[in-house]
Amino acid sequence: PQDKLQKNSKGLSDFCIKNIKQAEFGRREIEIAQQEMPGLMILRKRAGGEKPLAGAKVVGCTHITAQTAVLIETLVALGAQCRWAACNIFSTQNAVAAALAEAGIPVFAWRGESEDDFWWCIDKCAAADTWEPNLILDDGGDLTHWLYRKYPSLSKKIKGVVEESVTGVYRLYQLSKMGKLCIPAINVNDSVTKQKFDNLYCCKESILDGLKRTTNVMFGGKQVVVCGYGEVGKGCCAALKALGAIVYVTEVDPICALQACMDGFRVLTLGEVVRQVDIVITCTGNRNVVEREHFDRMKSGCMICNMGHTNTEIDLASLRTAELEWQHLRPHVDQVVWPDGKRVILLAEGRLLNLSCSTVPSFVLSITATTQALALIELYNAPQGRYKKDVYLLPKKMDEYVANLHLPIFEAHLTELTDDQAKYLGVSKYGPFKPNCYRY
Amino acid sequence: PQDKLQKNSKGLSDFCIKNIKQAEFGRREIEIAQQEMPGLMILRKRAGGEKPLAGAKVVGCTHITAQTAVLIETLVALGAQCRWAACNIFSTQNAVAAALAEAGIPVFAWRGESEDDFWWCIDKCAAADTWEPNLILDDGGDLTHWLYRKYPSLSKKIKGVVEESVTGVYRLYQLSKMGKLCIPAINVNDSVTKQKFDNLYCCKESILDGLKRTTNVMFGGKQVVVCGYGEVGKGCCAALKALGAIVYVTEVDPICALQACMDGFRVLTLGEVVRQVDIVITCTGNRNVVEREHFDRMKSGCMICNMGHTNTEIDLASLRTAELEWQHLRPHVDQVVWPDGKRVILLAEGRLLNLSCSTVPSFVLSITATTQALALIELYNAPQGRYKKDVYLLPKKMDEYVANLHLPIFEAHLTELTDDQAKYLGVSKYGPFKPNCYRY
Amino acid sequence: PQDKLQKNSKGLSDFCIKNIKQAEFGRREIEIAQQEMPGLMILRKRAGGEKPLAGAKVVGCTHITAQTAVLIETLVALGAQCRWAACNIFSTQNAVAAALAEAGIPVFAWRGESEDDFWWCIDKCAAADTWEPNLILDDGGDLTHWLYRKYPSLSKKIKGVVEESVTGVYRLYQLSKMGKLCIPAINVNDSVTKQKFDNLYCCKESILDGLKRTTNVMFGGKQVVVCGYGEVGKGCCAALKALGAIVYVTEVDPICALQACMDGFRVLTLGEVVRQVDIVITCTGNRNVVEREHFDRMKSGCMICNMGHTNTEIDLASLRTAELEWQHLRPHVDQVVWPDGKRVILLAEGRLLNLSCSTVPSFVLSITATTQALALIELYNAPQGRYKKDVYLLPKKMDEYVANLHLPIFEAHLTELTDDQAKYLGVSKYGPFKPNCYRY
Amino acid sequence: PQDKLQKNSKGLSDFCIKNIKQAEFGRREIEIAQQEMPGLMILRKRAGGEKPLAGAKVVGCTHITAQTAVLIETLVALGAQCRWAACNIFSTQNAVAAALAEAGIPVFAWRGESEDDFWWCIDKCAAADTWEPNLILDDGGDLTHWLYRKYPSLSKKIKGVVEESVTGVYRLYQLSKMGKLCIPAINVNDSVTKQKFDNLYCCKESILDGLKRTTNVMFGGKQVVVCGYGEVGKGCCAALKALGAIVYVTEVDPICALQACMDGFRVLTLGEVVRQVDIVITCTGNRNVVEREHFDRMKSGCMICNMGHTNTEIDLASLRTAELEWQHLRPHVDQVVWPDGKRVILLAEGRLLNLSCSTVPSFVLSITATTQALALIELYNAPQGRYKKDVYLLPKKMDEYVANLHLPIFEAHLTELTDDQAKYLGVSKYGPFKPNCYRY
Numbered sequence A, B, C, D: 001p002q003d004k005l006q007k008n009s010k011g012l013s014d015f016c017i018k019n020i021k022q023a024e025f026g027r028r029e030i031e032i033a034q035q036e037m038p039g040l041m042i043l044r045k046r047a048g049g050e051k052p053l054a055g056a057k058v059v060g061c062t063h064i065t066a067q068t069a070v071l072i073e074t075l076v077a078l079g080a081q082c083r084w085a086a087c088n089i090f091s092t093q094n095a096v097a098a099a100l101a102e103a104g105i106p107v108f109a110w111r112g113e114s115e116d117d118f119w120w121c122i123d124k125c126a127a128a129d130t131w132e133p134n135l136i137l138d139d140g141g142d143l144t145h146w147l148y149r150k151y152p153s154l155s156k157k158i159k160g161v162v163e164e165s166v167t168g169v170y171r172l173y174q175l176s177k178m179g180k181l182c183i184p185a186i187n188v189n190d191s192v193t194k195q196k197f198d199n200l201y202c203c204k205e206s207i208l209d210g211l212k213r214t215t216n217v218m219f220g221g222k223q224v225v226v227c228g229y230g231e232v233g234k235g236c237c238a239a240l241k242a243l244g245a246i247v248y249v250t251e252v253d254p255i256c257a258l259q260a261c262m263d264g265f266r267v268l269t270l271g272e273v274v275r276q277v278d279i280v281i282t283c284t285g286n287r288n289v290v291e292r293e294h295f296d297r298m299k300s301g302c303m304i305c306n307m308g309h310t311n312t313e314i315d316l317a318s319l320r321t322a323e324l325e326w327q328h329l330r331p332h333v334d335q336v337v338w339p340d341g342k343r344v345i346l347l348a349e350g351r352l353l354n355l356s357c358s359t360v361p362s363f364v365l366s367i368t369a370t371t372q373a374l375a376l377i378e379l380y381n382a383p384q385g386r387y388k389k390d391v392y393l394l395p396k397k398m399d400e401y402v403a404n405l406h407l408p409i410f411e412a413h414l415t416e417l418t419d420d421q422a423k424y425l426g427v428s429k430y431g432p433f434k435p436n437c438y439r440y
């Protein structure tokens, strides 16, 4: 797509996507998504008079899906200008990108970018002749770090960055520790509404979907090992067990391991179980969790996939040896064949399964996206000095506000504290209802 | 028992319990409990040479059960002197109290204390001729506050208090806020190993047990409302749903409410569902959650119980009116009859159901008890000045240590981070593995 | 009790029980049970005018619990005379037996009968000076076979037997095959309302209760093997898994084994898993399923219990050897100690755990009991010749009637077929709704 | 496709499919399916020497998927000649049909047939110049009835029909009742290995898959009503509940209704719940279960789909009125819009959701397919007179054999009865293990 000049119906061409002609189909997908994203839609409605993001120039780097499109268009509705790139080379929904381009939003992304394309797209968003971003919305930290390294002076002028992923947040804390963070950052990843909803509930549903769409595997009776029992791992394990799989867990953290035990999963090392399992799932956020020695011991037909942010969890390089044959079976499904005929099925080349091979329910994403929008508004409008060059969590009250915006869809009715009860508990009637250390 | 002088087999009589003759039976219960309390037993073993609590004088006020007996005897094995009272008038296991008395530990507690007895027992532990405590282990804060009010000078000499319950911790934070806390306090209640294990897993199992033992109710198809979807509520809901009950939730906090929705529970107000449910369970830590107007709308046969710390969650006073007849059916089971014949079943007079009417699995309590023991050791041995007059959480590393001590019972095997992975994640190979804000 | 002459308040002494003074307490238990047994209570109401069992003389041999008391008194209300013995030496609720005796029903049973007592009681019911039974209600077949062997001429005059248990039914089919059955028999055990409710749902709830009351074991993370994946096994497995246990299954039948696989349980032989499990549960209806070689391989602390009808499933005799020490820990809890200190916990001496060590929810029993009552009415009133000397199932329509009587308690509302739909399905609007081979 | 003459690579053209060029892709799908269909593959292996179906001419009418292809090719491997049509106009996998055609099997089917096409295809299979079938494999009964009506003389020469579906079996029993059945029929639908596996487990997994692929709906917290609590309904309910949906059930049969209650589902009429639900699922095998009056009361955004065999469960005709606008959203997703803007989402035009919109796990289908193959072999080789003009179930021993063939994939190990145990239970050591009335 880099070489192909496309124009949208208004004659604009400041974008780079697969095919502008898919715009209409993408628009329909965005409309469907809107109906399950109540938080953002209410924010838009309230924008009526005010434009809390007027003058904001948001550069974004996220998965490009119908749901992020709803977020981007919400930011625009709130007054912002946006430029957007993809944070993952496989997850872009081309039609959605087309719909955004058609709507006049400069978007640079397509499914199946090369490594070079990826950075080229980011660069196109980061800097342009007439564009100096003042806010960053990032998922993974690639954009933030590109700006840092390539446009150090520019990056200093930025009002703040909102980061969603474990990895990206980790990189920000590293910078902060080393005293190298030069702008305020809001860590959306550790908001309870992100961590407990997006990571847990979203992965709970999408692990099943991703596996089914790629392999039609039956879950009942299948033996599965899940590496990592954090939020993502908890979601994957719960769903697989609920459908009749026999699930084993690996962990490094004794507390998470004990939770796995109490929840009814055997905790073993990968070496101990890898021989007997039908499916291996990584969700540690770590690297080289599945290595060649594990592959060599898997049984024929074993499937491997990753739910963590990066494709480093599985050591794929170790499979690129002469005696192993790689066969491409279906989109996102590869088969690696051992000399003795043993075959192992690799999904999405080790990239994040659910974003590559399934779609994610809009509702869960609505929670994160609403949090992101609120975080950008907060950073943009905060009085000088409220945020230093540090990493912040959103105030709990905002977390509760985000949750509240998502209750009506369930026809859920909250109880209100009486004055007497509020006093007894020592909290305000209108929240925040819990101390900061509360874990949910 | 106050009036009856009893002597143990060594002729000691510094205790007040129901019946010293039950000591042997109680001892057997303690031995059974030991086998499921690996954390404490390992601590004892390590005490071999050292006595980290030598010189410590611990005054305790907790439920008196086989499990706390294992804790108390562990403290003694580690060098401490102990005096103990019950934090609940119904939960004392008389035989266990007898076994402790027989072992020479001054214990003042029996099942069915009056309100006066309760404070008398606490007073007997707090102060004695030859006894000045220097550490407090409290559950609910009653002991701490008695010491504060009655023995202000004494209480200033205390090295610290370890508090387990929501309520007690809340009272400590109140004191701290008002600048009235005059000793360091360790909040064990908010340790992840307490909150996620004791509150969640323990209540998950014991809500079923408490209801069954008192009423033999069948869970399949029963409609139940659970007030409060915190850790205790989550445990109760999960267990009841797992056994086929239809569960409704009430909440004041939108985040917890949204979790309930996603977990498959309808969130409504008590007024909306109270007419149709068979069982009402409170676990809010709040007061007057079930009021007379709710009782008036319940259907005949409805059962009400409380899993929160205090018996204020249910407004029982409102049922003490002339037209309602109270009938005592079985131990811990009362029936209130309306003039039209409608009857409502009240369990444990609104006190904590599981501690009154069932026993709690030793294993889950082992986790909390090990944490309490470590907290006492920490307070006692901390260098001057490490702990100010404030409320502290245990360092995460100790939480992880506690978890680790409890894995072998499940034959669980932890994975060890490689150097490379530890570096990638930016953590030590030996923990702590998570940032402090991590929610588990 | 055989030697002690007791009289009820009306001066009658034609019964043999533990203690007539417990009658009042037993009566209260019966009243509580009535409230969860809607099927029987409706039958009684309808009896108003008619007495469908007038002239019937029912000799019964079942577990003697509050729930069977409701059944017995329903039979009486419907016109029958009854004499009753216990089918299990441990399961009698003494207070309930007292209440029945007080109500003038000749009952011969107490908890803890010896083998001799057991047969003596049965004999007292089978034949008496002024009593010739014309109907049998049996659970296990012991009564039926006693009558057969001891009173052959009497047994020929009987109108029929209603049998509830797997074992008893099996014995009837054996007799029938050998041409030795001399009366009609109704097999209540294989009624869908018995098999799918009593065996499945009842055991699902009561396995947890039985284990908790005897051992306070925590289920989360425990490894359990369940022998037999029939209805009882399915119920046990479902409940244990739901509370976080890791469950293994043994089976001889490949169809049941495949169901276990699909439901998420590993199917292995007992020899393969016995080393690693914390709990062994038998529910095969078979004998010598757990043998000495298995005991020798269990780990220390392992618990063993039986949910099948007879105590032959576990080969206890094999544990009565010189080198093993038996210790009685609590009621229904024995410990067998190996020379090396290994100890194994045996519950209820291998008899049916839930009937010995817990109570069973009245509601589930109401279904079976209503079916039994209907079967007795059917046998007693059937026109000459409808039932030959064979084993019969109740007509499906009656099964559906029993189910219908139990729906209101759940506020469940049935849909009614339209004429058009009934025609389309080829069934009557009012049932039966399924072919006889339908499995539910 | 009717008008387009296609040839396979061997020059044959006796087939009618979408596109022969997709054969290679279809072949790969068949190969993948083979790996999860152990039962059929073992049957093939054993065919080595013998050809139990030599001379058999099987005319088939089933869903045409990779899995049925494995079955068809197994029949061929066992000696049969086959001609095949689709039993559903939407469920054909075109590539698979191409692969079969390429392999020389006359197949007449494509996705999206018209009503006329459908019967044309069946007719092409039923009769051809050089072809007189002697066995029928049917799913739904359309083929059987076409033969009956159109080729009465031919149909009399047929050795038997193997029928899989509820509907088809019902039609056979009708014929039989009316004395019009002129060939033996084997009812595979009521084999336990069909009913309990295909209907229950298959639908359990595929309801989720079908809904996700078409709508990406999030299940957590969604309110769903499932019409019919038979095997299919039980599977759907279990899966949806397991993923956090709140499920209501409608039923006409009190026994199934009571099961739903005990399993934790509220049983209500459709009229009572239709206002509040997000999803309506029919699986009754009945007609006009969802009618216009229900549609009129649904909330906006409500989704409707059918898991029953025919598309008559939902009264779609009633939605074809002037004031309602139909919009086609995505493949298999239509939206009906009310004048006030309310929109209702209809999936697969009311046809069987999982076969139209998802794929079905090969493993579950392997069980049914193996049963079908064994039934055909049985009918073809049965000695004259064993089967009359009636409807038969497969002998239980064969059911057990089928189950046995599917255990190794789970590494499941059966226990073998000892001689002593077999005698005690009164069964053969090698099965059948259960009486015919056993329900599993």
Ligand SMILES: NC(=O)c1ccc[n+]([C@@H]2O[C@H](COP(=O)([O-])OP(=O)(O)OC[C@H]3O[C@@H](n4cnc5c(N)ncnc54)[C@H](O)[C@@H]3O)[C@@H](O)[C@H]2O)c1
Residues within 6 Å of the ligand: A165, A166, A167, A198, A199, A202, A203, A227, A228, A229, A230, A231, A232, A233, A250, A251, A252, A253, A256, A283, A284, A285, A286, A289, A307, A308, A309, A310, A352, A353, A354, A355, B415, B417, B421, B433
């Ligand atoms: N697929 C998605 O939609 C999605 C959504 C959210 C997050 N994520 C990604 O998933 C990953 C996990 O996220 P999370 O929220 O669960 O994080 P988490 O920190 O809660 O959980 C990760 C767990 O893995 C464990 N772990 C680390 N190294 C391990 C090893 N070598 N072996 C076994 N266990 C190990 C850690 O102890 C931790 O408990 C991250 O990379 C995150 O960005 C993916």
Ligand SMILES: NC(=O)c1ccc[n+]([C@@H]2O[C@H](COP(=O)([O-])OP(=O)(O)OC[C@H]3O[C@@H](n4cnc5c(N)ncnc54)[C@H](O)[C@@H]3O)[C@@H](O)[C@H]2O)c1
Residues within 6 Å of the ligand: A415, A417, A421, A433, B165, B166, B167, B198, B199, B202, B203, B227, B228, B229, B230, B231, B232, B233, B250, B251, B252, B253, B256, B283, B284, B285, B286, B289, B307, B308, B309, B310, B352, B353, B354, B355
């Ligand atoms: N039974 C036991 O064994 C046991 C064990 C641990 C804790 N507890 C006690 O249980 C109580 C709850 O503990 P927790 O850890 O779940 O606390 P928590 O704070 O996690 O949960 C309490 C929940 O109740 C909600 N709530 C407050 N007032 C409410 C109202 N009026 N209506 C509905 N919801 C309301 C809160 O929002 C909160 O989410 C405490 O009193 C605690 O001491 C009991």
Ligand SMILES: NC(=O)c1ccc[n+]([C@@H]2O[C@H](COP(=O)([O-])OP(=O)(O)OC[C@H]3O[C@@H](n4cnc5c(N)ncnc54)[C@H](O)[C@@H]3O)[C@@H](O)[C@H]2O)c1
Residues within 6 Å of the ligand: C165, C166, C167, C198, C199, C202, C203, C227, C228, C229, C230, C231, C232, C233, C250, C251, C252, C253, C256, C283, C284, C285, C286, C289, C307, C308, C309, C310, C352, C353, C354, C355, D415, D417, D421, D433
């Ligand atoms: N505890 C109770 O409340 C209760 C209630 C109902 C029935 N029961 C009793 O429980 C027993 C089982 O009843 P059910 O309805 O489940 O019967 P069932 O026939 O449905 O199940 C028993 C299962 O055990 C399997 N089996 C037989 N021998 C075996 C062996 N050696 N190893 C492994 N598996 C073996 C059989 O194949 C069968 O599937 C019977 O004795 C019955 O009387 C008890």
Ligand SMILES: NC(=O)c1ccc[n+]([C@@H]2O[C@H](COP(=O)([O-])OP(=O)(O)OC[C@H]3O[C@@H](n4cnc5c(N)ncnc54)[C@H](O)[C@@H]3O)[C@@H](O)[C@H]2O)c1
Residues within 6 Å of the ligand: C415, C417, C421, C433, D165, D166, D167, D198, D199, D202, D203, D227, D228, D229, D230, D231, D232, D233, D250, D251, D252, D253, D256, D283, D284, D285, D286, D289, D307, D308, D309, D310, D352, D353, D354, D355
């Ligand atoms: N989607 C699939 O993959 C699949 C698989 C197997 C069967 N099926 C089809 O699904 C349908 C159901 O199959 P099954 O095995 O569950 O049959 P079933 O007979 O076990 O269950 C159907 C249930 O619907 C109930 N019912 C009938 N009319 C009703 C009404 N008006 N309202 C509410 N409930 C009503 C019946 O009482 C019965 O319990 C059949 O048409 C069958 O062919 C589909």
